[in-house]
Amino acid sequence: MTSHDDSDDNGITRRHALECMIWAGTGVLWTISAGVPVSLNMLGEARAAQVPSKGFTFLQISDSHIGFDKAANPHAIDTLKEAMAKIHALPVKPSFMIHTGDITHLSRADQFDAADQLIGRAGFDVHYVPGEHDVIDEGNGRAYLDRYGKNTKGEGWFSFDQEGVHFVGLVNVVNLKAGGLGNLGAEQLAWLADDLKAVRNSTPVVVFAHIPLWAIYPEWGWGTDDAAQALAMLKRFGSVTVLNGHIHQIMQKVEGNITFHTARSTAFPQPAPGTAPSPGPMTVPPGQLRSLLGITDVAVKRGKANLAIIDSTLAEK
Amino acid sequence: MLRKQVTRRQLAAFCAALGLALALPGPLRAEDAARVKIDNFAFTPQDLTVKVGTTVTFENDDDIPHLVVATDNSFRSKALDTGDTYAFTFTKPGEFPYFCGLHPHMQGKVTVTQ
Ligand SMILES: [Cu+2]
Numbered sequence: 001m002t003s004h005d006d007s008d009d010n011g012i013t014r015r016h017a018l019e020c021m022i023w024a025g026t027g028v029l030w031t032i033s034a035g036v037p038v039s040l041n042m043l044g045e046a047r048a049a050q051v052p053s054k055g056f057t058f059l060q061i062s063d064s065h066i067g068f069d070k071a072a073n074p075h076a077i078d079t080l081k082e083a084m085a086k087i088h089a090l091p092v093k094p095s096f097m098i099h100t101g102d103i104t105h106l107s108r109a110d111q112f113d114a115a116d117q118l119i120g121r122a123g124f125d126v127h128y129v130p131g132e133h134d135v136i137d138e139g140n141g142r143a144y145l146d147r148y149g150k151n152t153k154g155e156g157w158f159s160f161d162q163e164g165v166h167f168v169g170l171v172n173v174v175n176l177k178a179g180g181l182g183n184l185g186a187e188q189l190a191w192l193a194d195d196l197k198a199v200r201n202s203t204p205v206v207v208f209a210h211i212p213l214w215a216i217y218p219e220w221g222w223g224t225d226d227a228a229q230a231l232a233m234l235k236r237f238g239s240v241t242v243l244n245g246h247i248h249q250i251m252q253k254v255e256g257n258i259t260f261h262t263a264r265s266t267a268f269p270q271p272a273p274g275t276a277p278s279p280g281p282m283t284v285p286p287g288q289l290r291s292l293l294g295i296t297d298v299a300v301k302r303g304k305a306n307l308a309i310i311d312s313t314l315a316e317k
Numbered sequence: 318m319l320r321k322q323v324t325r326r327q328l329a330a331f332c333a334a335l336g337l338a339l340a341l342p343g344p345l346r347a348e349d350a351a352r353v354k355i356d357n358f359a360f361t362p363q364d365l366t367v368k369v370g371t372t373v374t375f376e377n378d379d380d381i382p383h384l385v386v387a388t389d390n391s392f393r394s395k396a397l398d399t400g401d402t403y404a405f406t407f408t409k410p411g412e413f414p415y416f417c418g419l420h421p422h423m424q425g426k427v428t429v430t431q
Contacts, residue, residue, distance in 0.1 A: 105382070136395075179421060219422070221420050278357035
């Protein structure tokens, strides 16, 4: 409890404690119970319903790039198979999966079909958001929406609730502007503001999108132009977790109440920011590839303020 | 800058030599065609100057697809996989900035002269 380390998933940071005090002054009293912020209303009635009663896990995979066959990984389908085998072997079965985009390499029907055979028919509920590689069909995204757009708004964004946690899937890979980065757009931001209205400050929120919602390396396009507007809407929540893909490597940052995390790809690695002339598939010596590909397991646990994010590579047995 | 000057000088010499022949319709000559290579997430040359009627071919040499889009939407390629090309003939003079529809930080410009 004394830890001031932002990455400590048990710790309540000094800044967080300050926020609790501020909120106490505006009518919501927060009490910290076993590390979980639990809100009490002014009558003292416990309002812990938003806190998960027992806990669950969900699984993130990203950037499967089905159809990719270049030197960096001639068999992207095989490494996706290995990733799915790893998921099936997990000691705790995930409640559901999220795929943070670039399902396919070229948005081709046969590539979507192959991905669906492996991911969609594995017995999990899967929530998808598109990557830029999933919206380059002739219809500029029609193929993606035809498959995954059911129960979504606009270009494929949506939200849902699972055991007291609010999940939001955002699309930041369409209508990209010259010279810009990822883009959410005014319509989606308006929807998000409306969607969050009914969500209590004490509800843990998980937001996922393909391109990182924080500026990792704008020189390579690794950021989202209007992410700040979305993040401003998320400031009032006690616990926010932002999960992205796109950069094919793990990056993590904690800023106030928000934990940002990017996942590995199941297809090929990319260079660390600024370490190569450009982003793109990175060919590594044979035998190293699987140590740079992987999956991300996220645990929502009672008694923890933040979600526990556990990355594992395809090389780990 | 140097590249642009050389190109202009070459074009001037070419026009002087051929005179009116340039204006006549005929089979595609090498001088009517120009190439933009897409490599390491960049367009090369980034600034290209051509004469009206020139067909510019964009060729993707990266291991990742790119997509060429005019900022004013006057042209748009399909997604270009490795080795794929997209050709567009510029029929009007002017400046035509373009970018990659997948990686919009990638930008280039074609200047079309009379
Ligand atoms: Cu591109």
